Amino acid sequence: MSGFYIPQNNLLGPGCLEEISASISARGYRKALIVTDTFMEKTDTYKRLIRALTAAGCGWKVYNGTVPNPTVENVEEAYGLIAKDPCDFIVSLGGGSSHDCAKAVGITATSGGCIRQYAGTGKLKAPILPLIAVNTTAGTGSEVTGFCIITDRQRKVKLAIVDPAMTSWISVNDPTTMLSKPPALTAATGMDALTHAIEAYVSTNATCVTDALALQAIRQIIKFLPAAVENGADLEARDKMAEAQFMAGAAFSNASLGYVHAIAHQLGGIYNLPHGVCNAVLLPFVVGFNGSRSISGRFADIASCLGKDLINTNDRFSSKIVADYIMKLNARLGIPPNLKTLGVKKEDFELITEHALEDACAATNPVQAGAEGILAILKAAW
Ligand SMILES: NC(=O)c1ccc[n+]([C@@H]2O[C@H](COP(=O)([O-])OP(=O)(O)OC[C@H]3O[C@@H](n4cnc5c(N)ncnc54)[C@H](O)[C@@H]3O)[C@@H](O)[C@H]2O)c1
Ligand SMILES: [Fe+2]
Structure with a gap:
């Protein structure tokens, strides 16, 4: 890679999560796919995210099945939610596992095929669906990176997919969402x-x-x-x-x-x-x-x-x-x-x-x- 790639918008500091509403409204997006896990779905941070989406006049669907070290199956299940009824953008909520699962869904949505075929460097066919990555661990940095790590349980390997075309649209690092980490x-x-x-x-x-x-x-x-x-x-x-x-x-x-x-x-x-x-x-x-x-x-x-x-x-x-x-x-x-x-x-x-x-x-x-x-x-x- 010769350029320097980071997300277009990078929000940092206590309370920055709420700032996503203005960016969503400005683009006129109407529906989000939230990619998260069952723990995060019960948190106050999730409620704040829903309030921010509502304030932007935006609806949502949720995939809450992401596991730590997310799998090819996670990606396929989550993509199944938008394959026939598309969303304008994706929001990942959690740590690296949620962000990577969301990126892989975004890759599948715009490059097609199976996520396995994109392992390696520079294989994406198009930029991913716009992604807002709300990061709650500190961390993988996945909310910023052009890396996506998906576990292939069949082969017992983690696929490393590397391409700046998967860099998110907005990264969110609000430390108040990280206070609950044990x-x-x-x-x-x-x-x-x-x-x-x-x-x-x-x-x-x-x-x-x-x-x-x-x-x-x-x-x-x-x-x-x-x-x-x-x-x-x-x-x-x-x-x-x-x-x-x-x-x-x-x-x-x-x-x-x-x-x-x-x-x-x-x-x-x-x-x-x-x-x-x-x-x-x-x-x-x-x-x-x-x-x-x-x-x-x-x-x-x-x-x-x-x-x-x-x-x-x-x-x-x-x-x-x-x-x-x-x-x-x-x-x-x-x-x-x-x-x-x-x-x-x-x-x-x-x-x-x-x-x-x-x-x-x-x-x-x-x-x-x-x-x-x-x-x-x-x-x-x-
Ligand atoms: N794409 C990249 O650039 C990149 C870089 C490094 C690692 N990774 C990948 O990221 C994954 C690991 O991500 P991770 O270490 O962030 O953990 P994780 O996303 O797997 O989360 C681990 C657990 O912590 C919980 N959790 C998340 N935020 C919390 C909070 N604020 N309070 C309490 N619990 C919370 C989650 O619900 C989950 O159960 C691995 O699959 C790794 O390969 C990706
Ligand atoms: Fe890492």
């Missing part, structure tokens, strides 16, 4: 965002714009994630985390990711594990692996965001400092220490490796490995 979800989603920022910063596709976003995201996450986990009612910490994961999402959507995500997608596909937890466990080991060769002092830059002044040190040394910091942060946030604790089985390592090397995120990892390198990361993280 500590474990706050920790996992926050570590996902940290992984996005670090992988984007060392990606072979990084640019000056994605670098600026990634480094600021790292600074805000390490300052505010522990506070958000330790006191979920801390609105400032929630707000700063919402901003940080937004910046990390914008960074990686344009710079892409690396081996942490390429491997984590397989763990999600095989064991249905929470995405952020898989990333958090793998991150220090991939950082260690990437530090085995020089990548122009990038890990010293990251270390300086962590408060470690390592200017002019080599990547081998500074990557160890970064990996060590992440291990300690994981422990403080209650993230399990290794893949064994998550229930990952050694006998699946070869399958995980094979699919990780095919994942769209593998191509931009700064140090390219064959199967042996991925196996070494898995063994170290086990």
Whole structure:
């Protein structure tokens, strides 16, 4: 990707959810498909969304069947609601799972066929149906990104679909909708965002714009994630985390990711594990692996965001400092220490490796490995 793509409108800050009404009215849209899950459908945030749609003179239908790590079947069921009775636009309400399910529905609506055929980079035939992504976790950044991750249960893989044509119309990051996140979800989603920022910063596709976003995201996450986990009612910490994961999402959507995500997608596909937890466990080991060769002092830059002044040190040394910091942060946030604790089985390592090397995120990892390198990361993280 050579351009820099983010949604047309990006709403941030307490109370911004209500601002969507004016944009919907301005376009004259009459009917929305809401894509969410049964938990979110019972929340106050859902009621606020309905009030905002009503204020815009807009009706709606709801798909509430999205599961964590959304599936091809979710996409087909949700698309079934609009196949014969179309909606003007889609609203996703929830975390990355709702946004990705909604994007996949939007892809099916305008590009046709089965979602499986769009796995890979740049395969969409047309921009997706307009999407308002109301984000309630912080987070995947999916409300900002041109990425969509759908689980194919038949093949036990997560399909990574990458294309700027699926970038949403409006992203909404209202931190008051995130106050209800329990500590474990706050920790996992926050570590996902940290992984996005670090992988984007060392990606072979990084640019000056994605670098600026990634480094600021790292600074805000390490300052505010522990506070958000330790006191979920801390609105400032929630707000700063919402901003940080937004910046990390914008960074990686344009710079892409690396081996942490390429491997984590397989763990999600095989064991249905929470995405952020898989990333958090793998991150220090991939950082260690990437530090085995020089990548122009990038890990010293990251270390300086962590408060470690390592200017002019080599990547081998500074990557160890970064990996060590992440291990300690994981422990403080209650993230399990290794893949064994998550229930990952050694006998699946070869399958995980094979699919990780095919994942769209593998191509931009700064140090390219064959199967042996991925196996070494898995063994170290086990
Ligand atoms: N498309 C992208 O750019 C991208 C990037 C990273 C991850 N992902 C994908 O996103 C998915 C993970 O998304 P996620 O980590 O945001 O979690 P999620 O969307 O799977 O949600 C996890 C659970 O948290 C609940 N929840 C959501 N908001 C809540 C709130 N405010 N309070 C209480 N509970 C709440 C949900 O109902 C759900 O049960 C994975 O499938 C992953 O692969 C996508
Ligand atoms: Fe992620």
